[in-house]
Amino acid sequence: xxxxxxxxxxxxxxLPRQQVLMESIMSTLREIxxxxxxxxxxxxxxxxxxxxxxxxxxxxxxxxxxxxKGDSDLSLRFDLTVPLxxxxxxxxxxxxxxxxxxxxxxxxxxERAQRGRFREFYQADIDxxxxxKLDITNEAEIPAIIYQTFSKLGxxxxxxxxxxxxxxxxxxxxxxxxxxxxxxxxxxxKLEKIGPEKVxxxxxxxxxxxxxxxxxxxxxxxxxxxNTQVLEALEAYRGKSELFDQGLDELGTVAKYLSAFGVPEExxxxxxxxxxxxxxxxxxxxxxxxxxxxxIGSICSGGRYDNLSEYYTDKILPGVGISIGLTRxxxxxxxQNMLNQNRNTAPADVLILPMTEDLxxxxxxxxxxxxxxxxxxLYSEQKKFKAKMNYADKTGVPYVIFLGEDEIKDSxxxxxxxxxxxxxxxxxxxxxxxxxxGLETKGNGAVILE
Amino acid sequence: xxxxxxxxxxxxxxLPRQQVLMESIMSTLREIxxxxxxxxxxxxxxxxxxxxxxxxxxxxxxxxxxxxKGDSDLSLRFDLTVPLxxxxxxxxxxxxxxxxxxxxxxxxxxERAQRGRFREFYQADIDxxxxxKLDITNEAEIPAIIYQTFSKLGxxxxxxxxxxxxxxxxxxxxxxxxxxxxxxxxxxxKLEKIGPEKVxxxxxxxxxxxxxxxxxxxxxxxxxxxNTQVLEALEAYRGKSELFDQGLDELGTVAKYLSAFGVPEExxxxxxxxxxxxxxxxxxxxxxxxxxxxxIGSICSGGRYDNLSEYYTDKILPGVGISIGLTRxxxxxxxQNMLNQNRNTAPADVLILPMTEDLxxxxxxxxxxxxxxxxxxLYSEQKKFKAKMNYADKTGVPYVIFLGEDEIKDSxxxxxxxxxxxxxxxxxxxxxxxxxxGLETKGNGAVILE
Numbered sequence: 003x004x005x006x007x008x009x010x011x012x013x014x015x016x017l018p019r020q021q022v023l024m025e026s027i028m029s030t031l032r033e034i035x036x037x038x039x040x041x042x043x044x045x046x047x048x049x050x051x052x053x054x055x056x057x058x059x060x061x062x063x064x065x066x067x068x069x070x071k072g073d074s075d076l077s078l079r080f081d082l083t084v085p086l087x088x089x090x091x092x093x094x095x096x097x098x099x100x101x102x103x104x105x106x107x108x109x110x111x112x113e114r115a116q117r118g119r120f121r122e123f124y125q126a127d128i129d130x131x132x133x134x135k136l137d138i139t140n141e142a143e144i145p146a147i148i149y150q151t152f153s154k155l156g157x158x159x160x161x162x163x164x165x166x167x168x169x170x171x172x173x174x175x176x177x178x179x180x181x182x183x184x185x186x187x188x189x190x191x192k193l194e195k196i197g198p199e200k201v202x203x204x205x206x207x208x209x210x211x212x213x214x215x216x217x218x219x220x221x222x223x224x225x226x227x228x229n230t231q232v233l234e235a236l237e238a239y240r241g242k243s244e245l246f247d248q249g250l251d252e253l254g255t256v257a258k259y260l261s262a263f264g265v266p267e268e269x270x271x272x273x274x275x276x277x278x279x280x281x282x283x284x285x286x287x288x289x290x291x292x293x294x295x296x297x298i299g300s301i302c303s304g305g306r307y308d309n310l311s312e313y314y315t316d317k318i319l320p321g322v323g324i325s326i327g328l329t330r331x332x333x334x335x336x337x338q339n340m341l342n343q344n345r346n347t348a349p350a351d352v353l354i355l356p357m358t359e360d361l362x363x364x365x366x367x368x369x370x371x372x373x374x375x376x377x378x379x380l381y382s383e384q385k386k387f388k389a390k391m392n393y394a395d396k397t398g399v400p401y402v403i404f405l406g407e408d409e410i411k412d413s414x415x416x417x418x419x420x421x422x423x424x425x426x427x428x429x430x431x432x433x434x435x436x437x438x439x440g441l442e443t444k445g446n447g448a449v450i451l452e
Numbered sequence: 453x454x455x456x457x458x459x460x461x462x463x464x465x466x467l468p469r470q471q472v473l474m475e476s477i478m479s480t481l482r483e484i485x486x487x488x489x490x491x492x493x494x495x496x497x498x499x500x501x502x503x504x505x506x507x508x509x510x511x512x513x514x515x516x517x518x519x520x521k522g523d524s525d526l527s528l529r530f531d532l533t534v535p536l537x538x539x540x541x542x543x544x545x546x547x548x549x550x551x552x553x554x555x556x557x558x559x560x561x562x563e564r565a566q567r568g569r570f571r572e573f574y575q576a577d578i579d580x581x582x583x584x585k586l587d588i589t590n591e592a593e594i595p596a597i598i599y600q601t602f603s604k605l606g607x608x609x610x611x612x613x614x615x616x617x618x619x620x621x622x623x624x625x626x627x628x629x630x631x632x633x634x635x636x637x638x639x640x641x642k643l644e645k646i647g648p649e650k651v652x653x654x655x656x657x658x659x660x661x662x663x664x665x666x667x668x669x670x671x672x673x674x675x676x677x678x679n680t681q682v683l684e685a686l687e688a689y690r691g692k693s694e695l696f697d698q699g700l701d702e703l704g705t706v707a708k709y710l711s712a713f714g715v716p717e718e719x720x721x722x723x724x725x726x727x728x729x730x731x732x733x734x735x736x737x738x739x740x741x742x743x744x745x746x747x748i749g750s751i752c753s754g755g756r757y758d759n760l761s762e763y764y765t766d767k768i769l770p771g772v773g774i775s776i777g778l779t780r781x782x783x784x785x786x787x788q789n790m791l792n793q794n795r796n797t798a799p800a801d802v803l804i805l806p807m808t809e810d811l812x813x814x815x816x817x818x819x820x821x822x823x824x825x826x827x828x829x830l831y832s833e834q835k836k837f838k839a840k841m842n843y844a845d846k847t848g849v850p851y852v853i854f855l856g857e858d859e860i861k862d863s864x865x866x867x868x869x870x871x872x873x874x875x876x877x878x879x880x881x882x883x884x885x886x887x888x889x890g891l892e893t894k895g896n897g898a899v900i901l902e
Contacts, residue, residue: 003762003763003764003765003766004506004763005502005503005506005763005764006764007503007538007539007541007542007761007764007765008500008503008538008542009495009496009499009538009542010496010498010499010500010524010526013496013498014496015494015495015496015539016494017543017546017547018491018492018493018547018553021491021492021493021494022491022492024494025492036799036827037822037825037826037827037828038822038827038828038829039799039800039803039827039828039829039830040799041468041471041472041798041799042468042471042472042475043468043471044465044466044471044474045459045465046459046460046463046464046465046572047497047558047572048460048463048517048560048572049459049460050458050460052455053455053457053458056454056455067498067519067521067526069517069519069520070519071517071562072562074460076460076517088457088458088459089457089465091457092457092458092459093467096467097467097468098843098846098847099843100831100833102799102829103468108497110498112521112522122496122497122498132833135833135834136833137832137833137834139811139815139830139832140832142815143830146819150822258812259811259812259815262811262812262815262816262819263815263818263819264819264823311457312453313453313454313455314453314455314456314457315453315457316453348491349486349489349490349491349552350489353489361589361709361712362708362709362712365589365592365709365712365713366712368713369596369712369713369714372487372488372600373714375487376487377486377487377488377489378487378488378489379488379489379552380489380589380593381550382587382589382590383550383582383585383586383587384585384587393548393549396548397548
């Protein structure tokens with residue numbers, strides 16, 4: 003030994019049984035994204051810096067892992083959107099539009115290390131990219147995908163909050179505040195924290211908004227209620243801004259198709275306080291909250307944008323997409339004890355302990371089980387019986403099979419279910435049947451418990 | 453547009469339908485590795501340089517992507533073995549041994565760019581790590597895993613070649629050549645290229661091997677035949693070196709359990725010319741060749757090693773593992789037209805084309821299909837009919853559903869199978885049935901065609 007082994011801070015490295023839970027989550031995401039017609043994509047983690055940083059500047063640039071190798075100025079991707087923008091521009095002629103892709107991959111941001119913040123983390127993104135145009139139905143479909151994803155994972159108490167940037171920008175334009183709309187939105191964003199009085203003061207004193215306009219903003223932002231109620235209240239503003247009217251129509255369309263898309267009313271809310279950043283999004287915006295863990299912030303966010311690849315092509319490529327910060331979500335779920343530790347996370351379903359010198363019968367038995375789709379580990383180490391059973395306990399394997407001379411002679415299999423301690427002596431077929439039935443019913447609940 | 457989009461040379465970036473084939477391969481690997489009791493692992497791509505390069509020096513060091521970020525000296529992993537060595541040493545107390553893990557992940561080597569060489573590429577590794585000891589049965593199981601993996605992928609004409617380093621080292625020790633065994637093996641490795649006469653000359657002239665010994669080496673290395681014949685021929689050398697005898701026993705054990713592990717004789721060969729690097733491996737070594745594409749070299753290699761984590765811990769952790777260079781394999785299979793392009797690589801199974809103003813019936817239909825597990829894309833763009841059908845062709849979607857007023861009124865679904873052109877007007881249940889049966893039989897052959 004000459005170096006102390008360690009893993010860099012800000013880099014998640016899971017123990018085996020936790021990793022299996024993470025894999026289950028990823029597998030569910032792939033399954034649901036596929037159901038909605040998204041195709042998997044895999045882009046490089048390293049890109050040329052001039053390509054990755056084409057947009058330039060900004061807060062993120064300091065966080066980027068950038069370095070040279072030979073003559074090349076390289077950077078690690080900091081999200082999956084910029085690589086998608088490059089991909090679509092580069093392969094434009096070979097793609098069919100609307101292009102629907104998902105990508106689950108690691109991204110890198112050299113943020114200041116702190117608990118629950120990661121420098122290497124998975125994002126799970128879906129995007130629909132149109133060529134020139136993209137129908138609003140795509141925006142209406144997104145809440146369904148979010149709902150199905152989290153429901154399938156086992157989450158119950160969550161709400162998808164939706165707004166439309168055109169509604170916001172149109173409203174501010176009505177008041178003649180289009181120039182300051184960014185600053186106003188940032189101020190309004192603090193509503194929950196600092197209260198309406200303080201917001202009004204900032205609007206008037208710092209942003210020179212008239213008292214009348216400040217009151218109008220506060221009134222607008224306080225529109226609450228069921229989706230129908232919010233949409234009805236917004237109707238009162240119709241006819242004063244083309245942009246607002248368009249946004250309201252879009253919001254109406256998104257809400258209209260919800261039930262046809264299978265999204266229950268209680269998991270969805272039109273919420274005028276959701277603004278979602280400032281420059282990028284131009285239409286529907288989404289945030290998703292765990293209702294009993296609002297402190298976590300949004301666990302799935304995104305929205306509609308007008309021009310994905312403007313830095314790489316003159317083609318106009320509008321899109322809509324959402325992203326899950328998977329590593330952080332996993333970390334939080336684990337912290338909250340919401341991961342289902344009762345799931346079968348063992349490396350194998352059956353552990354075979356041979357009790358004979360010649361291992362051929364044990365090997366043959368393992369092969370038969372594997373051919374039947376059962377995950378088998380053959381344990382052939384020379385250890386005491388107790389050490390072998392400790393191994394079974396530690397790995398969490400649900401069934402242990404003991405194969406000695408007697409069992410071989412009688413063509414029976416002695417199989418112990420570890421949870422109940424129940425041991426049976428049955429034929430291969432009956433044992434297989436018992437194991438299969440057991441695996442179906444045990445340890446296969448949802449990954450997330452709520 | 454201000455930057456020309458490009459992907460770095462040496463970095464694979466697949467088009468959607470190729471990516472689906474790649475995903476199928478990865479999914480098969482995960483499935484087979486799981487059947488043999490391996491648990492998935494995911495370690496960071498970035499490690500501290502002092503940790504990753506603990507072994508130091510060597511040819512690889514020049515190829516490593518190494519850089520600083522803040523005060524940290526960082527490197528991208530160049531294989532999955534060193535991170536495993538770190539992981540096992542770091543988490544030793546929390547793991548159960550033998551520890552069986554698989555990892556499919558990207559690794560980085562800044563090699564000179566050339567066709568078919570990649571700087572970012574996937575490795576798919578499995579390893580079994582013992583604590584202090586590791587039974588030979590684990591080495592005997594490896595050919596079964598290789599066989600099942602490639603068979604399931606669709607490969608037919610391949611052979612797993614196996615040798616044992618103790619046999620080689622023991623044999624050279626018999627001749628008093630243990631000091632030069634590395635040089636001798638490297639020379640013998642050239643046998644196929646330069647012929648036995650030239651090998652003999654090099655052995656005698658450059659390595660000062662006596663003529664008698666050179667002849668003995670050539671005789672030994674020329675032992676060929678069935679596994680039984682080779683093992684019998686090796687028996688003639690027994691009793692002169694303890695190491696050799698041990699290696700021969702191990703080779704015999706590996707061969708003995710082959711059929712019980714389900715490996716056909718023709719897919720396996722004991723081959724004394726396989727040496728597999730020089731320092732690392734200490735027992736059984738494996739290489740795998742596509743019989744009609746020997747020029748590619750081994751597509752799956754590995755072996756037994758005595759001490760995985762010697763740089764990180766004083767614990768002795770022997771292991772056995774194999775690795776598939778997945779990105780290169782995929783590249784080669786594609787070049788050789790061996791990828792099954794008839795598989796269903798479309799983003800969806802069904803494309804729904806709504807023909808009505810109100811999309812609710814189309815959305816509801818999409819939801820019903822998705823709830824039944826069918827991958828559906830709802831195509832809602834305002835395009836001419838021909839453009840919509842072109843989209844169906846380009847994405848390769850197997851079924852298209854037209855949903856107009858008539859169909860909605862009559863509660864029938866008009867569904868066209870794209871391959872045959874056959875169009876049916878059936879109820880939802882019958883359409884679902886037709887689609888399901890169709891998907892089962894079409895486009896689901898193995899990923900690799902041979």
